Each structure stands twice: as C-alpha cells, then as structure tokens.
Amino acid sequence: xxxxxxIIGAGxxxxxxxxxxxxxxxxxxxxxxEDGIGGVWxxxxxxxxxxxxxxxxQFSDFPWPPSITDTYPTHTQVMEYFxxxxxxxxxxPCIKFNSRVIGVDYVGVSDEEMESWALWGGTxxxxxxxxxxxxxxxxxxxxxxxxxxAEFVVLCVGQFSGLPNIPGFLPxxxxxxxxxxxxxxxxxxxxxxxxxxxxxxxxxVTIVGSHKTAADIAAECAKANGVxxxxxxxxxxxxxxxxxxxxxxLVLGFLYFNRFSEFMVHKPGETFLLSFVAxxxxxxxxxxxxxIETYLRWNLPLKKYGMVPxxxxxxxxxxxxxxxxxxxxxxxxxxxxxxxxxxxxLSFCEEGLIIDGENRPIETDVxxxxxxxxxxxxxxxxxxxxxxxxxxxGSPTATVSLYRQIIHPRIPRLAIIGYNENFSNLGRSEIKxxxxxxxxxxxxxxxxxxxxxKEANMWADHIKQVTGRYFRRACISNSSIWYSDxxxxxxxxxxxxxxxxxxxxxxxxxxTDYADLTSK
Numbered sequence: 001x002x003x004x005x006x007i008i009g010a011g012x013x014x015x016x017x018x019x020x021x022x023x024x025x026x027x028x029x030x031x032x033x034e035d036g037i038g039g040v041w042x043x044x045x046x047x048x049x050x051x052x053x054x055x056x057x058q059f060s061d062f063p064w065p066p067s068i069t070d071t072y073p074t075h076t077q078v079m080e081y082f083x084x085x086x087x088x089x090x091x092x093p094c095i096k097f098n099s100r101v102i103g104v105d106y107v108g109v110s111d112e113e114m115e116s117w118a119l120w121g122g123t124x125x126x127x128x129x130x131x132x133x134x135x136x137x138x139x140x141x142x143x144x145x146x147x148x149x150a151e152f153v154v155l156c157v158g159q160f161s162g163l164p165n166i167p168g169f170l171p172x173x174x175x176x177x178x179x180x181x182x183x184x185x186x187x188x189x190x191x192x193x194x195x196x197x198x199x200x201x202x203x204x205v206t207i208v209g210s211h212k213t214a215a216d217i218a219a220e221c222a223k224a225n226g227v228x229x230x231x232x233x234x235x236x237x238x239x240x241x242x243x244x245x246x247x248x249x250l251v252l253g254f255l256y257f258n259r260f261s262e263f264m265v266h267k268p269g270e271t272f273l274l275s276f277v278a279x280x281x282x283x284x285x286x287x288x289x290x291x292i293e294t295y296l297r298w299n300l301p302l303k304k305y306g307m308v309p310x311x312x313x314x315x316x317x318x319x320x321x322x323x324x325x326x327x328x329x330x331x332x333x334x335x336x337x338x339x340x341x342x343x344x345x346l347s348f349c350e351e352g353l354i355i356d357g358e359n360r361p362i363e364t365d366v367x368x369x370x371x372x373x374x375x376x377x378x379x380x381x382x383x384x385x386x387x388x389x390x391x392x393x394g395s396p397t398a399t400v401s402l403y404r405q406i407i408h409p410r411i412p413r414l415a416i417i418g419y420n421e422n423f424s425n426l427g428r429s430e431i432k433x434x435x436x437x438x439x440x441x442x443x444x445x446x447x448x449x450x451x452x453x454k455e456a457n458m459w460a461d462h463i464k465q466v467t468g469r470y471f472r473r474a475c476i477s478n479s480s481i482w483y484s485d486x487x488x489x490x491x492x493x494x495x496x497x498x499x500x501x502x503x504x505x506x507x508x509x510x511x512t513d514y515a516d517l518t519s520k
Contacts, residue, residue, distance in 0.1 A: 003127050006135050008101045009156035011039015013418025013429040017154050019089045020437035031137055033100035038082050040160050043190045048075045048216050051324045053249040056424050059085055060515040072244050103136040104153055105384040117449060121412035124446045126439055127151050155416045159375025161186060166369055173347035185213045185370040200224055206353060206362060209370030210235030212323035217368055219326035222337035232339045232362055234355060238309045240316045244324040253508035255288050256317060259481055260505045267482045268462040289314035301330055305340050319467035320421045320475035376400055376472050399471055401460040406432050409452035422477040427511035434517050435487045444490060481509050493517055
C-alpha cells in the first residue's frame with residue numbers, strides 16, 4: 001500500500017519534516033502557499049536579524065557557512081541558509097509552490113467509530129487504514145482547486161502568519177473613519193524593499209505594538225525618516241529586550257539554555273527529587289532573573305522611556321516574550337526619531353489615533369498593527385470536521401493539547417511540527433521531525449489514547465501555569481531540554497548529549513548536540 005505523506009508548509013519546520021521523511025524512504029509532497037521557502041522568514045523585514053545566536057539556530061547536520069561571521073545573522077543570510085539546506089538535501093523536487101491548503105478532511109471512518117478507539121487511529125500505527133486525508137489545495141495563481149489524497153498529513157504552518165490579530169473597535173472609532181492607510185505588520189513585511197520604502201518615506205508612521213516586530217518596523221521608519229518625520233510606537237505592555245550583542249547571547253546560553261538552569265524550574269512529569277531540587281533552587285532562580293533585570297535597567301534607558309516591564313525577566317522568558325533590540329534602537333529614541341507612548345486604549349479619528357492621556361489625536365499618515373497573530377485559530381480553521389476543530393481548540397481558555405507536542409490523540413494520522421514556541425525553534429522542530437520519522441518508520445510505539453491525553457494535558461497545564469496570559473503561544477522555553485530528553489528516550493537514545501557531567505550540566509545545549517540522532 002502506498003504511504004503518501006503530505007506536508008503543509010515549507011518554512012523551517014516543513015523543510016526538516018520533508019528531509020526526515022525522505023530519509024526513511026517516503027516520497028512526501030510539500031504544499032507551500034508562497035512562491036518560495038522560508039515560511040515566516042520570507043515575510044520578514046530585510047533589516048530583521050535572528051533573535052538568538054546562530055549556534056542555537058541551525059540545522060544539526062548542516063552548519064552555517066564559515067563566511068557568516070555575524071553572531072545574529074541577517075534576514076538575507078537566514079534565507080540563503082534555508083535555500084542551501086533545501087538544495088543540499090534535494091528538497092525542492094518535493095515542494096509544490098503557490099499551493100495554498102484551504103482544508104483537510106479525514107474521510108472513510110465515522111466520528112462515532114473514532115470516538116470508540118482505544119488506540120490512536122484505531123491501531124496505533126501511522127499507516128494501514130482504509131481512511132484517507134483529503135487535502136484541498138488552491139493554486140494561488142489561477143484559483144483552481146484540486147483535492148489530493150494522503151495517508152498521513154504533517155502540519156507545519158506555525159503560529160506567526162496567515163491570520164492577523166487585529167484589535168476590535170466600536171462603530172465609527174475604527175480604521176474606517178481614518179483618512180490614512182492601515183495595515184498589519186505581515187502585509188508591510190511582505191512588501192518588496194522599494195514599495196515598503198516608498199510607503200513610509202516622509203510619512204508620519206504609527207506602530208501599534210510592543211514586541212520584536214513593532215521595534216523592528218519602528219527602527220526601519222526612523223532610519224528612513226529621521227527626526228523630521230518621527231515614528232510613534234504605541235505600546236500596552238513593555239517586555240524585556242536584550243541588546244543584540246555577544247554578551248546577551250552568552251547570558252542567555254549559560255543562564256537559561258543549559259541543563260542546570262532547568263533544575264531551577266518545575267517540569268511536567270518530574271520526580272519528587274527533581275521537584276524538591278527546583279523548590280530549593282528557587283531563590284537562585286529569582287536571583288538570576290533579578291541580576292539580568294538590574295543589568296538591563298543599568299544598560300538601557302528603560303525607566304526614562306516607560307519601558308520597564310511589569311513582569312520579571314523569568315516570566316517573560318518562560319512565555320517566550322524575550323526579544324533582541326534592533327541595532328541603535330534607543331539611540332533613535334534619544335534623538336527623537338522614535339517616540340514611545342503608552343496606552344491601554346486607542347481609537348481612530350480622521351486625523352489619526354486617540355490614545356490615553358493625550359489631549360489631541362496623534363496625527364499620522366500610516367498605522368501599522370504589530371499585534372501578532374491568531375495561530376490557534378489558523379490551526380483550527382484548516383480542519384473541515386467540526387469534531388477536529390473542537391479537538392484542536394474547544395474553548396477560548398483551552399490550549400492546543402498535543403502528545404509529545406506533536407500528535408493530537410483524537411486526530412488520526414496527523415502530526416503538527418513547529419507550533420510550540422521556544423528559543424530554539426529550529427532545533428526543536430528538527431528533533432520532533434526525527435521522532436516523527438521513527439513513528440512513520442514503525443520504530444516507535446504509541447501508548448493508548450487515554451495515556452496520550454494524560455501526558456498532553458499534563459504539559460498543557462504546565463504551559464498555562466508558567467506562561468500565564470500568554471498560554472496560547474504554547475511556549476516550552478524553560479523545559480526544552482527536559483522535553484528533548486523525553487523524545488530521546490522514546491527513540492531509544494541517551495538523553496545526555498554531552499561528554500562529561502560538568503559539560504552536560506553547564507554548557508548550553510544546541511542543535512548540534514543531537515546530530516548523531518539524525519544520522520542513524
């Protein structure tokens with residue numbers, strides 16, 4: 001029986017999923033809505049750099065070329081790295097570009113029968129069912145629709161694209177009353193360089209948002225227009241930003257990306273001993289967070305510009321809210337080419353925006369919402385079955401609950417790669433793809449649906465507890481090594497990836513530590 005695998009998305013996660021499917025002799029089809037690979041990186045500002053160091057963001061068996069000497073590679077360098085990877089492992093023949101998947105449906109088995117299953121997919125196996133996934137694909141050039149059949153589907157659609165999160169407004173207080181231009185950051189980032197430059201040139205631009213993308217766009221506008229046409233950045237909450245220098249990378253690496261750092265936090269499924277150790281080390285955990293906060297307050301003019309976060313560095317790290325500052329960001333704030341304002345409420349008028357504490361509207365020509373995405377809704381909407389939609393996200397307070405952060409126990413023969421967030425997304429997507437290849441190759445046994453749900457819910461509860469109001473980002477940054485340990489054990493590998501106890505405890509973990517997994 002043909003084992004047809006469909007992968008949706010050709011970003012970083014889709015590329016590694018494709019590579020490891022090929023490694024076990026499968027012939028996957030990758031559907032990509034755009035005309036090139038790269039996913040969210042293909043719709044990123046040219047000036048954007050990596051938020052983590054290149055040794056953390058790399059493929060385990062395909063190092064950055066020696067010519068890339070920057071600690072934080074640029075957008076162009078990242079895209080060239082992806083292209084080289086896809087060329088080296090001959091992935092391009094598998095990819096169908098300009099092919100947008102508009103729906104998937106599992107056909108051939110009733111909802112009632114699936115509900116009665118004790119094992120995932122009825123048998124616990126990835127292949128062998130008479131049922132098939134029907135994948136509805138739209139050609140983005142001519143809008144024609146074709147339905148493909150597959151035994152297994154891998155969703156690599158990510159959280160940060162496709163369905164923008166735009167704030168709601170009361171009647172006559174929204175963008176419809178504004179005489180200028182309003183757009184989301186994704187639309188702005190997708191513009192070619194010349195068009196984007198023309199859009200903001202000699203324009204009064206206002207950015208709504210307070211995170212990485214907002215800061216990047218503000219820096220881009222300030223660089224183009226200077227103090228004559230300053231860019232206004234309206235924030236609701238401040239977050240901890242790190243300077244994009246070598247020291248910041250070392251700080252994160254040695255204080256948060258090693259095994260010892262995870263001894264200081266509670267982890268899902270930990271033993272009593274590990275729980276006791278985490279409790280005893282909690283003062284040290286608090287001290288490390290305060291040390292970094294003190295350094296950032298000293299090094300950056302946070303208080304002067306109202307950019308001191310209300311939450312600790314540890315809280316922001318645990319919810320994946322830490323970001324790297326664009327080059328010379330606060331220099332531009334100091335000179336007046338970037339103006340930062342705080343407001344919990346805003347509305348539109350003909351001239352611009354009305355915000356808290358201002359007697360007059362902020363007069364502006366262009367408003368750009370850097371307010372994120374509805375990644376969970378995008379994931380939910382890809383399913384045609386109401387049952388599967390409800391399984392993915394049944395209520396506004398529910399998380400996307402996945403076994404091993406890869407498989408939903410109640411959705412057969414489908415995996416999700418690249419949805420959970422952490423500070424080494426590429427490395428985690430790769431080890432997930434290795435784990436998935438073991439499953440597809442029959443080398444890995446899944447537990448019962450009940451046990452899968454128990455494990456998935458345990459992790460979901462942990463994520464909600466440590467990430468608080470940002471639980472929908474499904475961040476596992478403070479337990480990423482612990483998570484990788486579980487995958488290694490599933491596959492029969494030693495989770496201790498470094499030589500020597502001290503190295504394993506204190507040297508930061510990186511994707512290359514898992515390289516020998518990918519070669520077996």
